[in-house]
Each structure stands twice: as structure tokens, then as C-alpha cells.
Amino acid sequence: MTPEESFAEFYAAWKDPCLRAVVASGTDRATAEEAVAEAFSRAWASWPKVSRHPAPSAWIVRTALNHRVSRWRRTRREVALTTEIADGVIALNAAHPERDDLLRAVAALPRRQREVVALRMFLDLDTQRTAEALDLSPGTVTAHLHRALAALRATLSPDLEACS
Amino acid sequence: MSTDLRTDVTRAYADVTLADPLEQIVRRGRRIRRARRARQAAPALLVAAAVAVGVTVVREDESFGPPGPVELVDYSVPAFPLSFERLPAGLDGPHASLDPSFDEVGPGTAHAGWSDPADPDSGIGLSVRADGPGMDGADEVGDAEIAGEDATVYRSEVSGGADVFSVVWERTDDQWVGVTGSGRFGSEAAVVDLARGVVDRGFAVPLQVSLAPRGWVVVAYKMDRVLTLADPAGRPATEASARTLTVHLPPEPSAPADLPRDVGATDGRMDEVTVQGRPGYLLPTSEVWFLQASLADGTVFTLQAPLDLTPEQVVEVADGVGRS
Numbered sequence: 001m002t003p004e005e006s007f008a009e010f011y012a013a014w015k016d017p018c019l020r021a022v023v024a025s026g027t028d029r030a031t032a033e034e035a036v037a038e039a040f041s042r043a044w045a046s047w048p049k050v051s052r053h054p055a056p057s058a059w060i061v062r063t064a065l066n067h068r069v070s071r072w073r074r075t076r077r078e079v080a081l082t083t084e085i086a087d088g089v090i091a092l093n094a095a096h097p098e099r100d101d102l103l104r105a106v107a108a109l110p111r112r113q114r115e116v117v118a119l120r121m122f123l124d125l126d127t128q129r130t131a132e133a134l135d136l137s138p139g140t141v142t143a144h145l146h147r148a149l150a151a152l153r154a155t156l157s158p159d160l161e162a163c164s
Numbered sequence: 165m166s167t168d169l170r171t172d173v174t175r176a177y178a179d180v181t182l183a184d185p186l187e188q189i190v191r192r193g194r195r196i197r198r199a200r201r202a203r204q205a206a207p208a209l210l211v212a213a214a215v216a217v218g219v220t221v222v223r224e225d226e227s228f229g230p231p232g233p234v235e236l237v238d239y240s241v242p243a244f245p246l247s248f249e250r251l252p253a254g255l256d257g258p259h260a261s262l263d264p265s266f267d268e269v270g271p272g273t274a275h276a277g278w279s280d281p282a283d284p285d286s287g288i289g290l291s292v293r294a295d296g297p298g299m300d301g302a303d304e305v306g307d308a309e310i311a312g313e314d315a316t317v318y319r320s321e322v323s324g325g326a327d328v329f330s331v332v333w334e335r336t337d338d339q340w341v342g343v344t345g346s347g348r349f350g351s352e353a354a355v356v357d358l359a360r361g362v363v364d365r366g367f368a369v370p371l372q373v374s375l376a377p378r379g380w381v382v383v384a385y386k387m388d389r390v391l392t393l394a395d396p397a398g399r400p401a402t403e404a405s406a407r408t409l410t411v412h413l414p415p416e417p418s419a420p421a422d423l424p425r426d427v428g429a430t431d432g433r434m435d436e437v438t439v440q441g442r443p444g445y446l447l448p449t450s451e452v453w454f455l456q457a458s459l460a461d462g463t464v465f466t467l468q469a470p471l472d473l474t475p476e477q478v479v480e481v482a483d484g485v486g487r488s
Binding site: 004007008011012015016018019020023024029033036037038040041042043044045046047102103106117121122149152153 | 169170172173174176177180181182183184186188189190192193194195196197
């Protein structure tokens with residue numbers, strides 16, 4: 001397989017999961033698209049190295065999360081993070097009201113918990129790879145994941161949670 | 165992790181898809197690679213890149229220890245990097261400013277503007293930034309090719325005024341350029357024509373310092389009124405805890421006798437010093453050194469510097485303040 005073919009295969013397989021992971025991490029949709037596209041371009045620019053990475057999709061998401069978004073977007077997010085995420089959720093769910101609670105629950109998680117959930121769910125990374133991608137210890141990843149899943153389950157099954 | 169929960173979450177994001185064609189990603193990647201090779205081939209640029217990396221790697225969760233002793237070195241304020249090959253007739257300028265980065269200790273977006281004193285609605289702007297395009301709120305109205313690179317044209321509505329047109333493109337790796345036009349320059353054709361005349365011919369920033377703490381970088385300026393340098397080991401200059409050194413030309417400076425009260429000098433202390441051969445005043449405050457002195461033409465300037473500079477170093481920096 002040529003480098004072009006392997007990159008094309010990688011892009012086709014991972015472009016959507018990576019974008020979903022970045023959006024679920026709390027980045028607004030437009031910024032996430034720009035950041036993920038930029039990350040894939042950088043991956044192609046260094047494909048001999050990135051293709052040997054133990055988890056190239058994690059490299060993409062980490063690069064996208066680190067990507068310098070525009071000053072105005074960043075400023076706006078600093079000022080009104082909660083509002084922006086909520087707006088993104090509403091926009092995302094306009095056509096799917098039944099998913100509203102779950103998406104709101106993901107958006108309401110603390111940033112690190114969102115990132116851990118995003119990497120575990122969309123990239124199917126194990127604890128070690130998630131820890132490497134987010135520069136956290138494996139124990140911290142486990143703790144974040146535990147709290148995040150508890151919060152999500154409570155959202156999905158409030159009655160059960162209340163009884164437990 | 166629960167399979168059901170994973171399925172539910174994955175399904176909830178099912179309509180989040182990336183539409184960028186592979187060809188576009190690859191083309192952008194090639195450009196990044198070309199630019200990287202060009203940098204590697206130019207030792208001077210390579211050094212510049214290393215310096216840039218050195219000053220920008222500041223992690224969000226990093227803690228910073230107490231600053232070490234400050235060493236002053238010769239310094240030259242970097243020029244505004246670009247200009248127009250030919251400027252339309254009748255325009256005044258440039259009026260240059262630099263916004264600090266919110267993300268790191270370094271420059272954010274540099275702006276230069278030219279205006280028409282006879283026609284206040286007409287003017288042009290040139291902006292340079294490392295990331296882009298940052299055109300929130302603007303409508304994408306067209307495409308163009310600028311020096312072989314894909315560019316996008318935007319139109320922004322201005323309350324109470326005519327629409328503003330902008331064209332944005334990545335001129336080289338990590339250099340996004342925007343050209344904006346309003347009034348008689350407010351059309352797609354006008355801004356694209358101007359953009360094709362952008363050249364690597366910088367111009368000097370009006371306010372200058374000739375000495376600065378080693379490693380510090382210019383992070384902001386505003387015309388000939390403000391110039392701010394920052395410590396790369398500190399926080400971004402947009403944060404209150406940043407370690408910065410700012411020269412300011414106040415429109416209404418304090419009378420020397422009022423300075424201790426106006427700046428909140430510690431114990432009301434104010435030392436008379438000599439700056440550029442003229443009288444100056446140095447005051448410690450709870451957060452910074454505050455110095456007030458004057459340029460050769462009588463213009464009063466102030467200098468605010470961290471308290472770990474010695475009084476002598478503050479005066480030395482002030483001795484090197486000037487205008488280009």
C-alpha cells in the first residue's frame with residue numbers, strides 16, 4: 001500500500017469519529033471542523049511519522065484540541081463556555097429532540113471528563129492511550145471516566161438513580 | 165464501559181461528519197510540508213522558528229516558579245511584516261496595532277489600517293495572524309486565488325454603514341493574511357486586487373525599545389501609544405498575572421507631584437532619576453515599578469516593569485525608549 005493509499009484509508013475511517021470526539025470534548029462544531037481538518041493536513045505532512053504512532057486517531061484529536069482556534073472564538077468561549085456548548089447542543093439536536101438529554105449531559109460534564117469520554121467512546125482508546133493523548137495519568141483517566149459515566153447514567157435513568 | 169451507553173452516545177453524534185474532501189486535506193498538508201522544508205533550508209528562519217517555539221510552549225496547567233534574575237540585552241522591536249506593493253492614492257497610514265495572543269506568550273493578530281481623510285467611509289486593512297481565518301459573523305461570498313493559494317472572500321454587515329469585504333488566505337505556513345476594504349474599496353474585486361499586491365515589505369513599529377529582558381518578546385502594540393513585551397516563562401499577556409513590561413504615552417500624564425497618589429506608590433515613595441538626560445520619576449507600587457519620563461521632543465512616556473528588575477534596570481530600559 002502506498003503512503004497515499006494508507007492515508008486515504010485512514011482519513012476515510014477516522015475523519016468522522018475524530019470530529020465527533022472533538023465536538024463531544026466541548027468544541028463548537030465550526031471550530032472543531034476547522035481544527036480536525038487542520039490536524040489531518042498536518043498528519044499528511046508528517047505521515048511517515050504519524051502512521052507509526054500507536055494511535056494515529058488520538059494524535060489527530062490531540063492535535064485538533066491543541067490547534068489554535070481564532071482569537072475571537074477563543075475569547076467567546078472563555079466568556080461564555082456554558083452558553084456556547086448549550087447552543088451547540090441545541091443546534092445539533094434541532095432535528096433529533098429525543099437525543100437532547102444525552103447531548104446536554106455530555107456537554108455539561110467538566111472538560112476533562114468530556115475529553116476522556118470522547119476518546120474512549122469515539123476512538124475506542126484504552127485507558128493507557130487515552131492517558132497519553134490527554135497527558136494525564138491512567139488513574140486520573142479512570143477516575144474521570146467513572147464520574148462521567150455515573151453522571152451520564154443518571155441522566156439516562158434518573159428514576160433508577162434516585163432509587164439507588 | 166456500558167455498550168448501551170456507548171451506542172447511545174455514538175448514535176447521538178451520528179450526524180456530526182467532516183465534509184472536507186481528501187484532496188483538500190492533502191493539498192493543505194503538502195503546503196505545510198513545503199513550508200517546513202523551506203524553513204529547514206533557511207538557517208536564519210530556522211533559528212526564528214526555534215525561538216518562536218521556545219516562547220510559545222506554555223501549558224495550561226503548568227505552574228511557574230519564582231522568576232530568576234533579569235538580564236537586559238539589546239532588543240529590536242520586530243517590524244510589521246507585510247505591506248502593499250502600491251498603496252491607493254489618498255490614504256493615510258499605516259496605523260498599526262498588535263493584539264496579544266490569548267493562548268500563549270506571543271503575538272496574536274497584527275493589524276495595519278489606512279484611511280482616507282477626505283472620505284471617512286473608505287479605507288483598507290491588512291491583518292496577519294498565525295491561525296485563521298477567524299471570520300465569525302461574516303458571510304462567505306466568493307473564492308479567489310492569491311499568489312497560487314486558495315482564498316475566501318467574505319462580506320460583513322456594519323451597523324449604520326456600508327458592507328465591508330475581506331479576503332483571507334494562508335500565505336505561507338502559519339501566516340494567515342486578511343485584506344479588508346470599505347467604502348470605495350468595499351467590493352470583492354477591490355479587496356482581491358489589493359490582496360494580490362501584498363508584499364514582504366514590513367514597516368517599523370512606531371514605539372521602540374532598545375533594551376529588554378533576555379528572551380522577552382513583543383506581544384502587543386497600539387500605534388505610537390503603547391508597546392508591551394512579555395516574559396515567555398509567564399502567563400499570556402491577556403491574563404492579569406502575566407509578567408509584562410509596558411511603555412505608554414499617556415494623553416494626559418500626571419504632574420510629578422501627583423504621581424505617588426495617582427499610581428499608588430508604596431509608602432508614597434518616589435525617586436528622582438535621570439532618563440535620556442532628562443528628569444524622570446521612579447515609583448515602586450505593590451505590583452510593578454512605575455517610571456515617568458520624557459522623550460527628546462518633550463512627549464511624556466511611562467514604563468511599567470516587574471518588581472524583580474532592579475531600579476537601575478528600569479532606568480536602563482527607559483533610556484532605550486524611542487519612536488521610529
